[in-house]
Each structure stands twice: as C-alpha cells, then as structure tokens.
Amino acid sequence: MKNLSQIKREKMISFLEKLRKKHDDEETLIAINEIEIALTEKKYGLVWEEHTERVDEDLLNNIPILTEVEELKINKGKNQKYNFIIEGDNLHSLKLLEKTYNGKIDIIYIDPPYNRGKRDFCYDDDYLRKDDEYKHSKWLSFMNVRLKLARTLLKEDGLIFISIDDYEDAQLKLLCDEIFGDNFINKFIWKRNSSSKTEKDKFTVNTEYVYLYSKSKKYKLNNAYKPLADSTKKMYSKDDKDGRGKYRLYPLQKPKDPGPETTYDYVDNTGKIWKCPPKGWRMTYDKLKALENDNRLYLEADSLNEKAYWNERTNEGKRIDTLWNDLPENTAGSKELERIFGNKDIFDNPKPVELIKRCLEISNKNAIVLDFFAGSGTTGQAVMQLNVDDGGDRTYILCTNNENNICQNITYERMKKIQDEFPHNLKYFKTDFIPKFSSLENEKSIREMMIEHIKELIELNYRCELDGINNILIYDEEEFDKIITEKLKNNIKLFIISDIFMSSEQQFLINQKNIEIIEVPEYYYREELREVGEL
Structure with missing residues (x-):
C-alpha cells in the first residue's frame, strides 16, 4: 500500500532543494528551511492553531x-x-x-x-x-x-x-x-x-x-x-435477634466443578440428612459443620443456606x-x-x-x-x-x-x-x-525579593506552618547562632536559607535535641536567578 501523503511530501521537499540551488540570499534560505520543517512535522494526531495567552x-x-x-x-x-x-x-x-x-x-x-x-x-x-x-x-x-x-x-x-x-x-x-x-x-x-x-x-x-x-x-x-441496589438491600430481611443483625440466605451449593472433598451428604446436629447437591457443596464437611456450630446455617428451608450478615459485608456492593x-x-x-x-x-x-x-x-x-x-x-x-x-x-x-x-x-x-x-x-x-528586570538603582536584588516570599513556598512544600517555634526559618548564620543558643527545643525543624557553617558544639546540640535541619532547595529560585544573571 502506498503512502500517498508521504509521496506528495517528498515531491515538495525535492522542489525545495531545487529552490535552494537557485537562491543563496539568507532571507530566502531561512524561509525554505521553515517550509521544510513544517512539511516534516508530525503527521498524525491533534493539530490546531496555537495561541498565546x-x-x-x-x-x-x-x-x-x-x-x-x-x-x-x-x-x-x-x-x-x-x-x-x-x-x-x-x-x-x-x-x-x-x-x-x-x-x-x-x-x-x-x-x-x-x-x-x-x-x-x-x-x-x-x-x-x-x-x-x-x-x-x-x-x-x-x-x-x-x-x-x-x-x-x-x-x-x-x-x-x-x-x-x-x-x-x-x-x-x-x-x-x-x-x-x-x-x-x-x-x-x-x-x-x-x-x-x-x-x-x-x-x-x-x-x-x-x-x-x-x-x-x-x-x-x-x-x-x-x-447495593435497593432490591439487594431488601434481601437482608431476616434477624435472629442474637446481636449479629440482619442477614440474607446465601446458597451453599457449588455452581460447578464438583470434587471428592465437597461431594457428600451432610448430617446436621439434629440428625437430619441434607443430600449432596448435583455439583457438591461450596466447602468441605468440616467447614460446613463449623458454620452450623456457630449458628451460621439456616436449617428451616428446603435447601441448606449460609447466613450472610449485612454488617459483615466486605464492600458496599459491586x-x-x-x-x-x-x-x-x-x-x-x-x-x-x-x-x-x-x-x-x-x-x-x-x-x-x-x-x-x-x-x-x-x-x-x-x-x-x-x-x-x-x-x-x-x-x-x-x-x-x-x-x-x-x-x-x-x-x-x-x-x-x-x-x-x-x-x-x-x-x-x-x-x-x-x-x-x-x-x-x-x-x-x-x-x-x-x-525580572529593572533599571532602578539601589533596588533589591531578584534573590532578595524572592527570599522575601520563600516562606510560602516552604509551607506549601512541607504542608506546615513556619511558626517560629516548632518550624523555624533561618536566613543567616547570626540568626542561626541565636536560635541555637537561646531558643533550641527538642524535636523541631530548622529551615535554612543559605549555607551555614555549624561548629562542633552546635552540631552536638542539634543531635542531642533531635533537631531536623532542612536546607531550602536551590530550585526554588535557581532558574530565575540564572536568567537575570544573578547566578
């Protein structure tokens, strides 16, 4: 089977090559290249006139x-x-x-x-x-x-x-x-x-x-x-008043594939014999007897049924x-x-x-x-x-x-x-x-302005509140030293903006009080600082 679109596209690209040989000015060559790119773009899928906002x-x-x-x-x-x-x-x-x-x-x-x-x-x-x-x-x-x-x-x-x-x-x-x-x-x-x-x-x-x-x-x-459908809910109509709540009857006959362990006549505790169904029971004799001993068999019908309790359902429905x-x-x-x-x-x-x-x-x-x-x-x-x-x-x-x-x-x-x-x-x-860009002199740097709004990004990232008590944001070493010496509590988080040198004594205090140190990620502002030339 021929790809007619591809054949047509190849003919147009071949014609563009002829044009390239006849023209050497930059404007024409750029236009030819753009046409070729458009011709070789994706040919299956969604195509639309792209708009900016x-x-x-x-x-x-x-x-x-x-x-x-x-x-x-x-x-x-x-x-x-x-x-x-x-x-x-x-x-x-x-x-x-x-x-x-x-x-x-x-x-x-x-x-x-x-x-x-x-x-x-x-x-x-x-x-x-x-x-x-x-x-x-x-x-x-x-x-x-x-x-x-x-x-x-x-x-x-x-x-x-x-x-x-x-x-x-x-x-x-x-x-x-x-x-x-x-x-x-x-x-x-x-x-x-x-x-x-x-x-x-x-x-x-x-x-x-x-x-x-x-x-x-x-x-x-x-x-x-x-x-569950209302019709199904209505099936849970029986109640023995034993605290287990309402139940429905669930057949014990096996739907297919009879086996030797599930093919037997069942004798209940009154001595009544329940003949084996055509394809056997859903479980072994011992398990059936355990259900009866736990009062989970319904013995008042023509066929043997299990009591399926509403409160014991594993899920709501289908x-x-x-x-x-x-x-x-x-x-x-x-x-x-x-x-x-x-x-x-x-x-x-x-x-x-x-x-x-x-x-x-x-x-x-x-x-x-x-x-x-x-x-x-x-x-x-x-x-x-x-x-x-x-x-x-x-x-x-x-x-x-x-x-x-x-x-x-x-x-x-x-x-x-x-x-x-x-x-x-x-x-x-x-x-x-x-x-991003400003010509005003003596204005704050982009980094400084971004740092002023770093608190919200940290709170969003960690789904917490920087309350100054349990979650503390630290901007510089002076503030870090003050927090370490004056306010340090057990089991708090310290969010640190920049690289801060910790002395061995400070590190000991941090370890002793189970303090978590979290460095504010560079990716909060790295891309923008690189774009404006501050990184």
Whole structure:
C-alpha cells in the first residue's frame, strides 16, 4: 500500500532543494528551511492553531510568587498537615507548584471549562463565542500548557481525572494521548441528569464523561464499589435477634466443578440428612459443620443456606465499571452548596461530592490531591469527607482565579463552613509577581525579593506552618547562632536559607535535641536567578 501523503511530501521537499540551488540570499534560505520543517512535522494526531495567552506572556517579564492572606488561615485540625487554597490564574499557580511539588502529586481531579460558547470559558478576559472560528484552538492552547505542567507534578504512579462533555470530548482525548502517551486507563460515563428536556433536531443529553490517565505504567488502582441496589438491600430481611443483625440466605451449593472433598451428604446436629447437591457443596464437611456450630446455617428451608450478615459485608456492593449511573446527579451538587451557604444559585453546575469521592477512592488513602480548576471547592470537601469515611489522611491543594470573588467568597467560604463537620487546617495564598528586570538603582536584588516570599513556598512544600517555634526559618548564620543558643527545643525543624557553617558544639546540640535541619532547595529560585544573571 502506498503512502500517498508521504509521496506528495517528498515531491515538495525535492522542489525545495531545487529552490535552494537557485537562491543563496539568507532571507530566502531561512524561509525554505521553515517550509521544510513544517512539511516534516508530525503527521498524525491533534493539530490546531496555537495561541498565546496574556497570563502566559506575563511570565516573560515577571516571576510568580506567593503571598499569604494571614487572616484567612484556619487552624481546626490538631497535629494535622495544612491544606491550601491558591488564588490566581491557575497557570501561575501551576508554575509555583512546579517548584514545590514536581513529581509529588498523587491524584489530580479537574473540571475544566467545557467551551460550550455560553460564557463558560474566559480566554484573555473575554468569553469565547460559539461562532469564534478559533474556539477549539484557543481551548486546546489553554489546556495544553496546563496539562503538560500537570503531568510534571504527578508522581510516577500518579493519576489524573478530567471531567468533560461532548463539546471538547474528542479534542481532549487526542490532547491527553499526546501529553500522557500510552497511559489512557478508562473513560467513565456519568449520568449527569434524568431530564427529558429536548433540543431542536437533537436527542436529550443525560451524560458527561470522566477521563482517567496515569503518568506511567506504575500506577495501581484501588477497588471502589457501587452501592447495593435497593432490591439487594431488601434481601437482608431476616434477624435472629442474637446481636449479629440482619442477614440474607446465601446458597451453599457449588455452581460447578464438583470434587471428592465437597461431594457428600451432610448430617446436621439434629440428625437430619441434607443430600449432596448435583455439583457438591461450596466447602468441605468440616467447614460446613463449623458454620452450623456457630449458628451460621439456616436449617428451616428446603435447601441448606449460609447466613450472610449485612454488617459483615466486605464492600458496599459491586466493583465499579465505566458506567457511573449510581452516583448523585448534577442537581445534588447545587443542593449541597445550598445546604452549606443557605441560599440557591451561588455557583453554576457544581459537581456533587460523591462524584469526586469516587475518583479519590481509586487512589491511596494518604494522597496529595490537586484541583487547579477548583471552582466551588467540591474537591476540598470530598477529600475531607472521604477521610472521615475511611480514615484516610489525604490533603488538598485548590487553585482558582477570583473572578467575581469566587475564590474568597465561595471556594474558601465553603471550606470554612464545613470545618465543624470536617475540621482541618488551611492556608490561603495569592499569586503575585516580582519583575525580572529593572533599571532602578539601589533596588533589591531578584534573590532578595524572592527570599522575601520563600516562606510560602516552604509551607506549601512541607504542608506546615513556619511558626517560629516548632518550624523555624533561618536566613543567616547570626540568626542561626541565636536560635541555637537561646531558643533550641527538642524535636523541631530548622529551615535554612543559605549555607551555614555549624561548629562542633552546635552540631552536638542539634543531635542531642533531635533537631531536623532542612536546607531550602536551590530550585526554588535557581532558574530565575540564572536568567537575570544573578547566578
């Protein structure tokens, strides 16, 4: 079979060679080279008109930093790690997370804009319209840079879940295949609503999708289960009033493959003989007798049955598949917000907590969870709620802009309002900038300005608070000597900015009091200092 595209491409490249021989001016040769590069670029996959964003261009002349809003700090969880909300464009937040969480995030869940052309996707401070000829290209450019950063943040066994609907479903799949390679795991179908509302010339849409990708083949999926159906629950109707609770009858007949150890007539303790089923019993005679002696056999029916107790179930129900029609629908998310805030319509189409809990259940119980399209904060609540449900120790990082005060008035307020039910610690950071280049004399160096905001990066990195008591940030040797001689306590952490020489006496004190010395990593600021010529 001939590759017609390749033949056509080779003819055009051959013609370019002829042009090269006829022209020797630099401008023409550069143009020919660019044409050849374009001809030999990737020929399969997603192709779009790449666009830049203002927020991306901000990074050309500025360095993103974090500043804490101290009055929004919440201390409710005793001896617990901190969770974080980062207010600002999520591209800038991801750049900062790249410094502190590169290869450290266990699970990412995002619910990005669906680009329906209904004021849901704001690009460069303007909502994209349905008739924008570059609407898909702008959305892809927007998602491409963020998903590439997301991949760098994931652990080698990390997972990412992405919610989407039909508008960008096909584009998202191709984009993720490029970024995550051959690491697509599943596409889940979520029953979003039961509406019978129809659109002209279309059928009713009741579903959305959740894509699951991994960073590598090293991932492991924990089991998650659908709740038992009501009809199954009703089967647990019997109760002997012996404290074990309700039970159902579970057949003891073997479904297939009879064997000599399970082929016998059973004689119960009353002397009644239970004839061997056609394919034998599910267990040996001794095990069956042990069940009877423990009052776990039901002897009042025509066939022999085991008592299967509701309280002894190993899981809630059937292991999940790719059809998530057992979860609450989208209206549940709005009702959850209404219950928390006491009023309706404060956020459009929030996801229900149970949907995100389903995603989190698949990862480990100590996961660091990131959502960089945090919106109303459902992911944060899902993390805390699931920790209570299964005893996990998950923490969250939520990133969102503050358009219409959403971050402070909704995302943060939601986390604050659920504190009585799900107490935890929280810090609130904002993204800001310091200029990379300045012509002003006697101004602070870039290093000095970055050091002024190093505290937030350390707290984010170690999920702690630099309180000056148990976690102490030290800037120079003079301060280090003072801390060692005056304030040294047992079992504290000292975060040291620069290389500090320790005397043998100081080293002895540190070892004696079990002090942990942590050097502030160079990668917090190395790249920027090299760029501006300070390194």
